[in-house]
Amino acid sequence: MADSSKDASFKTVQVESLVVMKIVKHCSNNFPTAATGSIVGMDSNGVLEITNTFPFPTVDLANIEGGHQNDASALAAAAPRAKASIIYQNEMIRHLKEVNVDANNVGWYTSATMGNFVNSSFIENQYHYQRENDRTVALVHDVSRSSQGALSLRAFKLNQNFMTAFKEGKFTTESLQKSKLTFKDILVEFPVHIHNSHLLTSYIHQLPSAPTDADVKMPTSLADIQRDAVKLPLNPSIDILELSIDPFLEKTCDLLLDSIESHYTEVNNHQYYQRQLAREQTKITAWQTKRKAENASRVAAKQPPLPEDEWQRIFKLPQEPSRLEGMLNAKQVEQYSKQIDGFTANVSAKMFAVRGNLLPE
Numbered sequence: 001m002a003d004s005s006k007d008a009s010f011k012t013v014q015v016e017s018l019v020v021m022k023i024v025k026h027c028s029n030n031f032p033t034a035a036t037g038s039i040v041g042m043d044s045n046g047v048l049e050i051t052n053t054f055p056f057p058t059v060d061l062a063n064i065e066g067g068h069q070n071d072a073s074a075l076a077a078a079a080p081r082a083k084a085s086i087i088y089q090n091e092m093i094r095h096l097k098e099v100n101v102d103a104n105n106v107g108w109y110t111s112a113t114m115g116n117f118v119n120s121s122f123i124e125n126q127y128h129y130q131r132e133n134d135r136t137v138a139l140v141h142d143v144s145r146s147s148q149g150a151l152s153l154r155a156f157k158l159n160q161n162f163m164t165a166f167k168e169g170k171f172t173t174e175s176l177q178k179s180k181l182t183f184k185d186i187l188v189e190f191p192v193h194i195h196n197s198h199l200l201t202s203y204i205h206q207l208p209s210a211p212t213d214a215d216v217k218m219p220t221s222l223a224d225i226q227r228d229a230v231k232l233p234l235n236p237s238i239d240i241l242e243l244s245i246d247p248f249l250e251k252t253c254d255l256l257l258d259s260i261e262s263h264y265t266e267v268n269n270h271q272y273y274q275r276q277l278a279r280e281q282t283k284i285t286a287w288q289t290k291r292k293a294e295n296a297s298r299v300a301a302k303q304p305p306l307p308e309d310e311w312q313r314i315f316k317l318p319q320e321p322s323r324l325e326g327m328l329n330a331k332q333v334e335q336y337s338k339q340i341d342g343f344t345a346n347v348s349a350k351m352f353a354v355r356g357n358l359l360p361e
Helices: 017-030 069-077 083-098 120-130 160-168 173-179 198-206 222-227 247-300 324-353
Strands: 012-016 036-044 047-055 104-112 137-142 153-158 187-190 192-195
Touching: 012 017, 012 137, 017 036, 017 047, 017 104, 017 137, 017 192, 036 083, 047 104, 104 120, 120 137, 120 153, 120 160, 120 324, 153 160, 153 192, 160 173, 247 324
Parallel strands: 012 047, 012 192, 104 137
Antiparallel strands: 036 047, 036 104, 137 153, 153 187
């Protein structure tokens, strides 16, 4: 992931708390099927403010013969660039303008599972928005990570160099070497800040806070108990002492292994292409050598030489497969690796704490 955001007109993304609640509710209700929607707002002083959102309409597969969950996920993933969704989005924005609220489209949002969102559909959706307006982002809400108690909401946009390469559709080895484009240059991530309205902030400040005194003053008589009941402290949680491996860590490791296998499949496909190309080039070289010898004989016999470019019609070089899928897979491997690094921090600390009991004497 590119750390710099020099090619962006904004530096941070500010999301209203109501928008966050809408996105979380929509993604949670549709889990494990992907959920997508549109976000509206405005760009002000280097901050992209997201003030409202609405989901894209989904197709009811219950009435479609042979419809299953994979079809629903595919339709939901492609919804941001579907013609029906574009018409629906324009209609919703028109209604928002009528009620005098922010009605500038600033991107879209999608749900993810265990950080699995870097794919061709995600890239095509963001390219669809970003080619029309560079001040658009994709919000990614990870439902699995958020279920642990910490909100996972990230904002991405495509790098300008990757946008140029994707527009040309050339992801060959030669083009990538010239542009020096790697999997780290695909996405640019922006910090996300949650913003509360003044009314909500005032309400939060009026909520009763937790007691500040850690020690509980014991009553001296029955009258003290009747007058003011004893407030015991909260029971300490012992979940942090659990030594079992986090199930999310195991699932992430499984997904990482699958991505690595997909990466090796892409590598094998490219190696097969290189072998095919080497065989064809060897045949072309042999043909050209033979034709040059024939032309030398014909020139010596005072005959017109034969054309030496007929090999382009006789031989057909294999087409190099696109390296885009390999780049996206490498980017997904990086995402999984960062997640595992975050998961293993607590597990490693616990293991080192009890290593004295684990090692044999």
